[in-house]
Amino acid sequence: xxxxxxxxxxxxxxxxxxxxxxxxxxxxxxxxxxxxxxxxxxxxxxxxxxxxxxxxxxxxxxxxxxxxxxxxxxxxxxxxxxxxxxxxxxxxxxxxxxxxxxxxxxx
Numbered sequence: 001x002x003x004x005x006x007x008x009x010x011x012x013x014x015x016x017x018x019x020x021x022x023x024x025x026x027x028x029x030x031x032x033x034x035x036x037x038x039x040x041x042x043x044x045x046x047x048x049x050x051x052x053x054x055x056x057x058x059x060x061x062x063x064x065x066x067x068x069x070x071x072x073x074x075x076x077x078x079x080x081x082x083x084x085x086x087x088x089x090x091x092x093x094x095x096x097x098x099x100x101x102x103x104x105x106x107x
Contacts, residue, residue, distance in 0.1 A: 011035050012051045035062075 004019045009032045020028060038058045039051075048054050 012039055012055060 002021060005022050005025055006017065006019050007025060007028070009016045009018055009028055011032055012035070018028065035058055038061060039054050042048060042054045042057050046057075048057075
């Protein structure tokens, strides 16, 4: 039976009690630290009226990073598929040429 952990996560000077699987704890704490770091950067670099504006900017930043990773992953997959297709074509050509050469030699 998986036991849940009761943890407290702080984001933007607010504490949020959560009940999570032990495997999620490290990721949540890391995400909380990243959000707080980003909040501080936004507050230092921009005239921000309230925390909601900063949190919205953080959400946009994280969402855009996730979307860009998906786009990059799709592009990488397409490039990998293209390379594999070229290698497969080259191998097929080689095997066809070899078969034709062996047939011509009478093997």
